[in-house]
Amino acid sequence: MDEKITIEPLTRVDADAACQVFETTIPAAFEQEGIGSLLDDIQHEIAHKRALIHTALQPKANKEANVFFLVAKMDDVIVGTISYGPCGEEIRECTDHRLNDIGELGSLYVLPEVQGLGIGSALILALVTELQRLGIKQFCLDSGYQIAQQKWQRKFGEPYVVAKNYWDEGTDHMVWLCRVQDFADKINRCKR
Template sequence: MDDKITIEPLTQTDADAACQVFETTIPAAFEQEGIGSLLDDIQHEIAHKRALIHTALQPDHNKEANVFFLVAKMGKSIVGTISYGPCGEEIRECTDQRLNDIGELGSLYVLPEVQGQGIGSALILALGTELQRLGIQQFCLDSGYRIAQQKWQRKFGEPYVVAKNYWGEGTDHMVWLCKVQDFIVKVK
């Protein structure tokens, strides 16, 4: 397999392979968090990501929805995804609707066998560059995964909101509000 990483906008041809990334990485992330037994939640998350891809690929999808995906390819194989779109329900709930008009960075998934090779950072940087090109000045991101929360805290400091025990005892949900320009500088 070619080790060169390219970041490209999602196309219809990429849809099934991008969904395969979700079907591999989401159960792995749940397992890594010690919640791999939450099969309904895993399937719900995969279905939600599939629906986002479907929305993003609709040629006439509501431009106000502003949903788009980028994919990371190693050779011709898709190994990671990232998306931008309206903030999700968890962000709305956790922030008492304060960030409803702010778009969300989401769907950042990299296949387990290629994690730690800078693919996630390359996806983030490419998305930040695209947001900057579009004139978007800030975005939010959230995570209920403790491992991801630790990474975001190292990069961006304390979250905008911490919803204590959101997913059950000892499992918080965190939301960050980021300026695109600051984000690009921190990722580089």
């Protein structure tokens, strides 16, 4: 890989390009899962992510929720995103509200043409580093995508909760609860 990857906080200038990442990756993820025909769900997910970006870009004094995004750039072009903010509705439901006060790692999307280059891992590492800097001890994440669930199990271990048949028969939703320090330690061991 010759291109230089940088991870930066989201700025207003980056907003449209970050939304373009969602418009490309979300339909691709649905298609990969065999649910590409759920066009309303795809559009709802894209709209939700756009709204989250809007929230993240609000002045701190006016924010209802503490949400922030990091973006991955390859030669100054945004190729991936990750966010941190209050846990989402699926996490609250699946955990009987036990994780309501834990922030969520979310919106981890990398353009299909550059997946497999370590961009997702770099985004996670940058987010974990920022969480450490902020003194945040835990985060949660969730997934209803079966392919992503396999990746998360390799990266984060067994899920905290598995909501069986959450979306439909045979489609579970998984939630992970992670200690920031444990994940930072794991990353640092892998670097050696």
